[in-house]
Amino acid sequence: MTNIEYIYNIFEILFYFYLIIYTTFILVGNFVAIYNLFRNRQKKILENQMNHKYYFPVSIIVPAYNESQTILSTIDSLLKQNYENFEILVIDDGSSDDTAQKVIDTYMMERQHQPVRLQVKSEDINEVYQAKIDRRTIKLIRKNNGKSKADAVNAGINVSQYPYFVCMDADEILQADALKNSSRKLFEHDNVIAVGGILNISNGVEFENAWPVETKLPKNFVTAMQSLEYTRSFMGSRVFNDSFNGNLNVSGGYGLFQKQAVINVGGYDSKSVGEDMDLVMRLHKYYLSKKQSYKISYASDAVCWTQAPFSLKDLANQRSRWHRGLIQCMWNHRIFFLNPKYGRLSLVSFMYYFFYELLAPFIELLGLCLIVLGILTGILNWQFVLTITMVYSIFSILQTLIFFAGRYLIQNYTYYKRDSLQTLIISISDLFFFRPFLLFVRLYATFTYKKYLHSWNKITREAFD
Amino acid sequence: MKNTTFIYLFLLVLTAISIVLILFVILYHRYTHYTTKKVKKQTIQWENFMDTYMIQEKPLALNERQLTRKLKPTYQLISFLKAAESYIDHPDSEISQRFVSFFDSNQTIWINLAKFYMKKTLIHRAYFAHVCSKLPLYQANGQSELTNILLQYVKAPSIYCQENALNALYNFGNPEPVVEALTLLSKKNTNLHRKLITDGLLTFTGDKKQLVDTLFANLHLFNLNYQVAVLNYFSFQGESIKDKLHYFLTDYTNHKDIICSVLRFYRKYPVQEYKPLILSWTNKEQISDWECISAAVSALASYPGDDTIDVLSKAIHSQHWYVRLNSARSLKELGVSKDTLHESLNWDDRYAVEQLNYQYNGEG
Numbered sequence: 001m002t003n004i005e006y007i008y009n010i011f012e013i014l015f016y017f018y019l020i021i022y023t024t025f026i027l028v029g030n031f032v033a034i035y036n037l038f039r040n041r042q043k044k045i046l047e048n049q050m051n052h053k054y055y056f057p058v059s060i061i062v063p064a065y066n067e068s069q070t071i072l073s074t075i076d077s078l079l080k081q082n083y084e085n086f087e088i089l090v091i092d093d094g095s096s097d098d099t100a101q102k103v104i105d106t107y108m109m110e111r112q113h114q115p116v117r118l119q120v121k122s123e124d125i126n127e128v129y130q131a132k133i134d135r136r137t138i139k140l141i142r143k144n145n146g147k148s149k150a151d152a153v154n155a156g157i158n159v160s161q162y163p164y165f166v167c168m169d170a171d172e173i174l175q176a177d178a179l180k181n182s183s184r185k186l187f188e189h190d191n192v193i194a195v196g197g198i199l200n201i202s203n204g205v206e207f208e209n210a211w212p213v214e215t216k217l218p219k220n221f222v223t224a225m226q227s228l229e230y231t232r233s234f235m236g237s238r239v240f241n242d243s244f245n246g247n248l249n250v251s252g253g254y255g256l257f258q259k260q261a262v263i264n265v266g267g268y269d270s271k272s273v274g275e276d277m278d279l280v281m282r283l284h285k286y287y288l289s290k291k292q293s294y295k296i297s298y299a300s301d302a303v304c305w306t307q308a309p310f311s312l313k314d315l316a317n318q319r320s321r322w323h324r325g326l327i328q329c330m331w332n333h334r335i336f337f338l339n340p341k342y343g344r345l346s347l348v349s350f351m352y353y354f355f356y357e358l359l360a361p362f363i364e365l366l367g368l369c370l371i372v373l374g375i376l377t378g379i380l381n382w383q384f385v386l387t388i389t390m391v392y393s394i395f396s397i398l399q400t401l402i403f404f405a406g407r408y409l410i411q412n413y414t415y416y417k418r419d420s421l422q423t424l425i426i427s428i429s430d431l432f433f434f435r436p437f438l439l440f441v442r443l444y445a446t447f448t449y450k451k452y453l454h455s456w457n458k459i460t461r462e463a464f465d
Numbered sequence: 466m467k468n469t470t471f472i473y474l475f476l477l478v479l480t481a482i483s484i485v486l487i488l489f490v491i492l493y494h495r496y497t498h499y500t501t502k503k504v505k506k507q508t509i510q511w512e513n514f515m516d517t518y519m520i521q522e523k524p525l526a527l528n529e530r531q532l533t534r535k536l537k538p539t540y541q542l543i544s545f546l547k548a549a550e551s552y553i554d555h556p557d558s559e560i561s562q563r564f565v566s567f568f569d570s571n572q573t574i575w576i577n578l579a580k581f582y583m584k585k586t587l588i589h590r591a592y593f594a595h596v597c598s599k600l601p602l603y604q605a606n607g608q609s610e611l612t613n614i615l616l617q618y619v620k621a622p623s624i625y626c627q628e629n630a631l632n633a634l635y636n637f638g639n640p641e642p643v644v645e646a647l648t649l650l651s652k653k654n655t656n657l658h659r660k661l662i663t664d665g666l667l668t669f670t671g672d673k674k675q676l677v678d679t680l681f682a683n684l685h686l687f688n689l690n691y692q693v694a695v696l697n698y699f700s701f702q703g704e705s706i707k708d709k710l711h712y713f714l715t716d717y718t719n720h721k722d723i724i725c726s727v728l729r730f731y732r733k734y735p736v737q738e739y740k741p742l743i744l745s746w747t748n749k750e751q752i753s754d755w756e757c758i759s760a761a762v763s764a765l766a767s768y769p770g771d772d773t774i775d776v777l778s779k780a781i782h783s784q785h786w787y788v789r790l791n792s793a794r795s796l797k798e799l800g801v802s803k804d805t806l807h808e809s810l811n812w813d814d815r816y817a818v819e820q821l822n823y824q825y826n827g828e829g
Contacts, residue, residue: 016472027479034486038493039588043625045497046539046592056660113826115819117786188624190658384469391476398483405490 008379011370018363022356023395029240030402036239037300037406044301055084056183058256059165060174061156063149065093067170068102070307074170075103079133080210083179087137089159090170093152094123094145099170103140107131112139114159120267122146122154147454149252150268150275157259157267166256167276168304173202174254175303176210182256182302191293193261193283196250197302198234201227203310212305215413217422222315225426225434226308231403235300242298246349248284250296252276254304261287261294272332273453274325281333284345316441323445324453330358361442393431400427500540507544515548519563533577539589542578546596553599565601572611575602579614587623594618594629597636604637605671612642619646620653627657631665638671640679648683651691662694667701674705681706689720696726700733707734714742721754728760735767743768747776755785762788766795774801778810781817789817793824 060078064071071090078088092100103109109129116125123146130139143155153167164186168174182195204218218224234251241247250257252275262268265282272278280296287294309315336342336350355363374380404423408415445452517523527535536542555561568575575597582593597615604612615637618630627650634642643666650657669676680695687695699706713719713727724746731743746761762780765773777799780792796806803825812818 019472020475023476023479027482031482031486034490041497042588045500046543046588046595113819113823115816115823187658187661190656388469388473388476391473391480395476395480395483398480398487402483402487402490405487405494408494 004377005379008370008374015367018355019392023392025352025356026236026399030236030399032243033236033239034402034406036243037235040300055086055180056164056186057085057162058083058087058179058183059156059160059162059259060086060088060179061091061153061160061165061167062088062170063091063093063152063156063167064095064099064170065145065149065152066095066097066099068095068097068099070171071099071103072106074168074172074174075107075138077173077176077207077210079136079138080176081174081179082176083183085162086179087139087160087162089139089141089156091141091143091152091156093143093149093155100140100142103138104129107133107138109138109140114139116158118158119263120154120157121270122151122158122267125155125159128159146270148270148272148275150272151270153275154267154270157262160259163259164256165259165262166254167252168254169252169306171307172253173207173210173305175212175305178254178302178304179256182254182299185297185299186256188297189295192295192297193258193287194250194280194296195256195302196238196247196296196298197254197256197304198238198300199230199251199253200234200303200305201230201308202305203227203308205305207305212413216416217419217426218310220310221426221429222312223308223310224422225430226315228400228404228423228426228430229434230308231407232400235403235406236399238298239300241349244344244348245295246345247296247298248281248345248349248353249274249277250280253306254302256302272325272328273321274329277325277329278332281329281336284342285333285335288342288345312437316437316444319438319441320445320448320452321455323442324449326353326357327446327449328453330354361439361446364439365443393428396431397424397427400430504540504544504547507541508547511545511548512551515552518567519552519560522563529571529573532571533574533581536574536578537581539585539592542593542596546599549600553601565603568601569603572602572609576610576614579611579618583614583617587621587626590618590621591623591626591629594626594633598629598632599636602633602637603670604642605639608639608642609637612637612639616642616646616649619649624657627655628661628665631657631662632668635665635669638669640669640671640676643669643676644679644683644686647680647691647695648686651687654688656690659690659694659697662691663697663701666695666698673702677702677705681709689722693720693722693726696723696730700726700730703730704734707731707736711736711739711742714739714746721756724754724757725760728757728764732764732767737768740768740770740773744772744776747780755783755788758783759785759787759791762795763791766798769799773799774805777801778806781810781821782814789820793817793820796821797824 062071062074062078067074075088075090090103092103109131112128112130114128114130116128123144125141125143127142128139129142130137132138139159141155141159143152146152146155149169156167157165164183166179166182178197182197185195186192200212201218201223203220203223204216205212206214217227238247255276261283262279265279265286268275269278269282283294283296309318330350330353333350336346337354338351339346342350371380371385375382375385401423404419407413514526518525525532536545549564552560552564555564578593579597582590585593594615597611602611612634615630615633619627619634621627621630631643631646631650634646647662666676666680677699680698684692684695696710699710703710707730710727710730713723728743728746731739743761743764746757747765748758758780762777765777774796777792777796780788781796783789783792803821806821810817810821
């Protein structure tokens with residue numbers, strides 16, 4: 001055996017090990033997720049739910065920076081929430097467009113002189129406007145630009161009057177039952193400090209009274225791929241991680257939080273690029289170090305519809321930003337690295353993120369290079385490589401199909417025949433186009449981490465249907 | 466070679482499992498689709514069954530044994546409940562009466578079903594309890610067999626089962642089993658949310674005064690969580706015990722949640738005699754918890770007088786946000802004009818003035 005063959009053997013074993021752990025984790029995760037989703041569905045059918053007339057009062061915080069295009073649809077969807085007790089706080093983070101004026105004019109808001117209790121750090125608040133629509137209070141908070149969503153949400157926390165708050169984006173439609181379904185988790189156990197929900201792609205979806213009426217997969221290839229990716233992620237790994245309180249992230253797109261818990265950790269960190277993940281990791285750290293019982297829960301039936309980038313350029317910008325945020329977060333919270341003190345949160349969730357999110361681009365690239373080299377030098381049998389690639393591809397496509405089928409099982413959406421074929425085509429192209437594309441985006445994000453960490457490229461938005 | 470064969474086989478096995486998983490999802494989807502149709506069909510059958518008895522006043526087509534057997538499958542129970550829903554609170558009192566008497570005269574069915582569901586999984590057990598909480602299975606007179614079985618349901622290790630069984634007991638209208646169930650849960654330190662308990666107690670269908678008195682008599686049996694939940698319930702229905710709760714305020718070592726709850730009670734049901742006691746909670750040195758002071762200044766909105774205004778005018782300068790907020794609200798509720806406050810207030814305190822202006826301008 002030559003030295004090169006010897007090195008190849010070592011790499012081969014390492015890659016198999018990597019692949020075995022990955023595929024097992026994915027399948028076990030999906031199995032647990034499907035089982036839990038199945039149980040939830042049964043619970044729903046049997047009406048074993050906390051359908052109470054009492055509602056936890058919730059402040060919905062909508063940070064907006066130049067969101068004139070979508071802000072009104074978002075507020076309208078919030079006003080149609082099937083929930084009794086909530087207020088809406090739109091935080092205009094120093095927009096240069098007419099976001100604030102649009103809101104003031106549409107809802108005929110009046111200026112208020114509300115004293116604001118500063119509980120977490122944020123830029124100065126300049127004005128507070130208020131209106132009452134169908135017994136609901138809507139407030140518009142105009143503040144100096146804080147250069148981050150985190151700062152805007154912190155301002156919202158300071159102005160909010162209720163003990164729970166929802167953090168979402170200004171380009172989303174909150175499904176009419178989302179607030180009710182997520183707040184139900186607060187009844188299940190009084191140690192619940194945060195509840196995440198499902199994010200679905202809204203591109204191409206039609207809404208009526210904050211309910212999706214047409215849920216076909218988007219025709220745009222880029223958004224359709226993201227739609228399936230979101231389904232896989234939110235219905236798979238999040239549900240699985242929830243089974244051991246191991247979710248490291250409550251998506252910034254939709255999350256319900258106990259206000260005091262967030263205040264306890266100092267609110268959102270405006271220097272953090274992945275402010276949502278950073279907050280959740282600080283919450284974990286705070287409660288684990290204090291040895292206080294807590295739960296960061298996940299409601300698979302709380303659905304929020306968000307706009308996805310529909311061009312590859314926008315997608316690359318968004319994903320680069322997310323990856324830089326991930327690197328920053330993992331570095332800032334490196335205390336979780338292989339730390340038995342934090343149990344499964346460290347050994348399963350954090351390590352998964354480390355190997356299969358953070359290092360994945362490098363490992364995958366190295367793997368690709370070695371395979372090509374191995375075939376060229378004759379060390380690797382190309383027929384075997386092809387067979388393994390095919391089997392792995394089928395396995396991977398099946399994982400997408402599991403959750404594609406799950407969409408109809410869990411969320412009860414109308415089934416469109418065209419979607420099945422589209423899903424199959426997308427699952428295949430996902431492997432050979434989308435993932436390699438994201439691989440290079442993430443590599444680029446890693447190499448340009450320092451240079452572009454705090455840069456923000458605005459993604460093109462379109463008005464909702 | 467061994468490695469390669471292993472990884473190949475391994476991936477094949479995982480692929481096979483994935484296919485099984487997909488098949489399961491698809492089959493389950495088809496199954497739920499089929500059962501939805503089945504439930505619709507069965508609901509129509511039960512509606513016809515009830516129409517015959519309730520409206521056409523014909524004798525029941527099925528005897529107790531047959532009814533029990535028919536209602537055993539969970540989907541039949543779902544259909545039955547759906548069909549029965551239109552008769553619950555029916556506007557025609559005669560039909561409504563016949564509906565209630567149907568359940569009165571067929572108690573054995575529900576006892577047998579309760580025993581049957583006792584052996585089923587928690588999720589099905591919880592559903593049966595949910596059905597009991599919806600139908601007029603009133604058991605106000607004495608402790609019935611059905612009540613005893615539902616008390617067993619309360620012990621189940623599932624929050625849904627506990628919650629639904631409790632709801633059923635509230636619906637039965639007998640205070641004794643309600644207290645027994647709460648005592649059971651309290652002793653087991655079951656973490657039932659306070660709001661669920663308070664909210665549930667409000668749905669009690671029997672004699673509410675009797676429930677309040679029974680709960681009050683047994684308050685010492687509950688742990689803090691349950692005590693606070695029950696005290697919160699008193700704030701809605703506790704008129705009859707307003708002369709009995711003040712002793713909680715005399716002990717400064719009581720937990721702040723209890724004190725706050727009782728102070729809120731005396732805001733809703735003011736007893737002028739206890740005003741000095743409430744006032745004492747606004748300035749005691751022993752009080753380290755601002756929550757109690759905040760609740761006390763809020764309660765003072767129901768106790769007009771110069772001494773109240775005096776205390777509130779001082780409290781508005783408190784370092785605690787909620788004390789300032791509640792003081793301003795109480796002053797406004799008491800109808801104290803800004804002119805009256807002019808002398809007693811320190812107008813250099815910007816926080817106090819902002820809060821007052823905000824409340825008095827009707828923006829709060």
